[in-house]
Amino acid sequence: MINFIKEQLAVWKLKRSLHKYIRPDRAFLQSARTRFITLAQQSRFGQNAHSDAKSRILDSDKAESRRAGVTVRAKHPRSWKYATIAIVAVLSMTSGMAVFADASNVPVTHPLYSLKRLSEQIRLGLSTPEQQVELHQIFAQRRLEEASELETNHDDRPITPESQTRINGLDNDFQKETEHGLDKTQDPQVHAAARAKFCQDILDIIQQDAPTNPLPSPMVDHIKTRCADAVKTPGN
Amino acid sequence: MATKDQFNTQAEALQKGDSRSAERIFDHFSGPIYAFFMARIRHKETAQDLTQEVFLKVIKSIEQFDRKSGDFTAWIWQIARNSAIDYFRHKKPSYLADLPDEGTNISEERVKSDESAKVREIMDIVESFSPEEQELFQQHFVADISYTELARITGKTESALRVAIHRLRKKLIPYLND
Numbered sequence: 001m002i003n004f005i006k007e008q009l010a011v012w013k014l015k016r017s018l019h020k021y022i023r024p025d026r027a028f029l030q031s032a033r034t035r036f037i038t039l040a041q042q043s044r045f046g047q048n049a050h051s052d053a054k055s056r057i058l059d060s061d062k063a064e065s066r067r068a069g070v071t072v073r074a075k076h077p078r079s080w081k082y083a084t085i086a087i088v089a090v091l092s093m094t095s096g097m098a099v100f101a102d103a104s105n106v107p108v109t110h111p112l113y114s115l116k117r118l119s120e121q122i123r124l125g126l127s128t129p130e131q132q133v134e135l136h137q138i139f140a141q142r143r144l145e146e147a148s149e150l151e152t153n154h155d156d157r158p159i160t161p162e163s164q165t166r167i168n169g170l171d172n173d174f175q176k177e178t179e180h181g182l183d184k185t186q187d188p189q190v191h192a193a194a195r196a197k198f199c200q201d202i203l204d205i206i207q208q209d210a211p212t213n214p215l216p217s218p219m220v221d222h223i224k225t226r227c228a229d230a231v232k233t234p235g236n
Numbered sequence: 237m238a239t240k241d242q243f244n245t246q247a248e249a250l251q252k253g254d255s256r257s258a259e260r261i262f263d264h265f266s267g268p269i270y271a272f273f274m275a276r277i278r279h280k281e282t283a284q285d286l287t288q289e290v291f292l293k294v295i296k297s298i299e300q301f302d303r304k305s306g307d308f309t310a311w312i313w314q315i316a317r318n319s320a321i322d323y324f325r326h327k328k329p330s331y332l333a334d335l336p337d338e339g340t341n342i343s344e345e346r347v348k349s350d351e352s353a354k355v356r357e358i359m360d361i362v363e364s365f366s367p368e369e370q371e372l373f374q375q376h377f378v379a380d381i382s383y384t385e386l387a388r389i390t391g392k393t394e395s396a397l398r399v400a401i402h403r404l405r406k407k408l409i410p411y412l413n414d
Contacts, residue, residue, distance in 0.1 A: 010412035011377075011405055014358060018378050021355050024270040028284050033262050036291045040250055040258035043295060 098122075108146045108166060109153075129187040133194050136181030137201050143174040144209045175219050178202050182226050199227030241307035241388060251298050261312075262291065268379035269316045275359065275378040276320050276370075286323060290316050313389040317371075361411050369404055376401055 094115070101112035102119035110116075120139055124132055147170035150163050159167070181202070185195035206220055243264070249257035269290055273283035293315050301311055362373045375381045375389070383394045383401075390397065 007405070007409050007412075010409060014408070014412055015377055015380065017351050017355050018275075018358075019271075019380065021352055022271045022274045022378055024267060024274075024284070024287070025280075029266060029270075032266065032284075032288050032291065033259070035288070036262050036295065037255050037258045039292070039295045041253055041255045043250075043253045043298070 105142060107149055108170065109150075129184055129189045130191065130194050133181055133184045133190055133198050136177045136184060137198050140174050140177035140181065140202060141205050143170045143177060144205060146170050147174070148209060171216070171219070175223070178223050179226075182223075203227055241303075241309050243308040243312075244303040247298065247301050247308040247311075248303070250294075251301065261294070261308075265312055266291070268375075268381055269312075271379040272316060272374050273320060275374040277323065278359070282323070286316075286319050289319055293319070307388045309385050309388045310391070358408065358411060361408075365404075365407070368400075369407070372397075372400055372404055373408075376404075 097112055098115040098119040101110070101116035102123070106112050106116050120135070124135055127135055147167045150167050150170070151159065153163075181198050182195075184190060185198055202223060206223065243261060246257040246260050250261060266287060270283055270287045273286045274280070277283055277286070290312070294312060297315075301308060362370055365373070372386075375386060381389070383397050386392075386397050387394045392400075
């Protein structure tokens with residue numbers, strides 16, 4: 001009987017000691033209780049509470065992962081953040097390179113050449129009709145210079161078929177720029193003087209460029225015909 | 237014959253967002269569940285995290301609770317047990333080894349006292365018992381769960397549990413009288 005009482009007493013003491021050392025902090029219990037009750041109240045409002053609970057669960061998942069030694073990040077917000085940063089970085093770099101390519105007038109063989117052409121289109125799109133006439137003249141001159149440069153590169157050796165295709169393409173682009181410029185001069189907002197200047201400049205360019213890059217005669221004739229009236233009647 | 241689990245009604249009220257029921261459920265289960273984790277993991281912050289996790293899972297899954305499938309007491313304790321299992325499955329192997337002395341987190345201020353040393357010693361001894369005995373120790377001796385509740389949780393009869401706990405007690409007695 002005494003042994004039984006002793007055993008009971010020993011077990012009671014053990015339980016008391018365990019409870020003493022394994023009881024939760026009051027502060028922790030209070031905050032966990034508040035959170036639980038708040039979530040329970042919110043659950044009657046359906047979706048909001050559910051999403052909040054989900055975010056809480058996500059927090060607890062993070063805590064669990066932290067304990068497991070794994071770093072887990074909230075997937076969607078972070079991935080959007082990184083995606084936005086990446087898009088902004090790519091756009092900044094691309095626009096920077098395009099501006100550089102345009103400003104430094106890179107040659108046709110340059111890796112940034114396509115960006116230069118893209119930049120030209122953007123500049124045209126953002127300009128007034130009169131500015132567009134001027135830009136078409138500048139770009140037409142660029143095409144001829146690019147074609148001449150390609151030919152100059154082959155001074156000491158025959159032009160490869162690939163380069164010849166490019167030169168022909170640039171000549172066509174010159175003609176297109178000129179045509180677009182001439183079309184644009186018909187815009188009522190463009191003064192006659194601007195049209196005359198455009199044609200005069202284009203004809204000068206053709207003349208200057210003739211020794212190195214003789215344009216096909218029909219092309220030159222066509223430009224001359226379209227410009228003839230304008231040059232003759234600058235006061236219109 | 238098993239008595240009706242009073243928390244089934246509370247759980248059904250919780251499904252409707254009743255805060256009173258939430259209070260009762262938390263007040264009744266939080267202490268034992270925390271103690272259960274503490275006895276198993278012996279790390280205060282982890283036990284707190286896991287306890288919170290159990291209650292968050294309760295909110296998340298309360299819609300799925302159906303008294304026809306089982307009592308709420310068994311249901312919430314199953315969540316706690318699963319959380320402990322998940323913890324041990326995913327935990328970093330060296331995690332507990334980071335602790336300078338096992339159980340120091342139980343109560344750092346009193347770690348040097350004889351009483352806490354005794355508690356640690358008993359818990360170390362229990363670790364050498366079978367998993368069923370360990371769980372019974374954690375639930376009955378540490379979490380102080382009654383026979384009736386234990387019967388709900390484990391699905392065993394109260395008399396079977398009394399026998400098992402009596403055996404466990406006999407096993408512990410030699411270490412308690414030192």
